[in-house]
Amino acid sequence: MVDQTWYEKTDEIIAMHGNKPSALIPIIQDIQSEYRYLPPELLNYVAKQIGITEAKAFSVATFYENFSFEPKGKYVIKVCDGTACHVRKSIPILERLYSELGLSKNKATTDDMLFTLETVSCLGACGLAPVLTVNDKVYPAMTPDKASELIHELRG
Known part of the structure; x- marks a missing residue:
């Protein structure tokens, strides 16, 4: 479970890339860079914020091997x-x-x-x-x- 500050940081990342479906990959790349993994809760949140389905967001994130839903070490x-x-x-x-x-x-x-x-x-x-x-x-x-x-x- 992520805390409120993670959602606030995600809002900053979304604002940087634009609140549009085509920004999904750069947004989730930046989230993963920030936290060393892609929290599923944040992926759902991003989907809602940029106007795509959660299924679409997950299909993109699982297609690319680079994205990880498991927390990683320092x-x-x-x-x-x-x-x-x-x-x-x-x-x-x-x-x-x-x-x-x-x-x-x-x-x-x-x-x-x-x-x-x-x-x-x-x-x-x-x-x-x-x-x-x-x-x-x-x-x-x-x-x-x-x-x-x-x-x-x-x-x-």
Whole structure:
């Protein structure tokens, strides 16, 4: 459940993009940037404010893989498992991160909401493989030990 300040922020975002159906995608992109996920309550609210059905808003948001209805941690870690990264041993990195963070394929975010761990098909940095990103910052030539060090640094 989101509080009133989230609706107020959503109103600001809507005002910035215009109160029209064609602004749906930029509006929900900005909401997700603000909160690291797209709260379903806000998506319903946006639909009403811009004059589209909730079904239409959800069909757009679920069509694009980029949108997430699940809260994400402060640090979103994406481990590349594309061909270049995979052959250069990205899976041991992923396994170390699962172990280090107490996560699994079925549990992507730590209980303290500090970390979310995801795998992606490609990060577009094949020459730097294996690669992971933290909040879109690229970390090249990763190893399991370097990944552990990075987690310790992020925890502060």
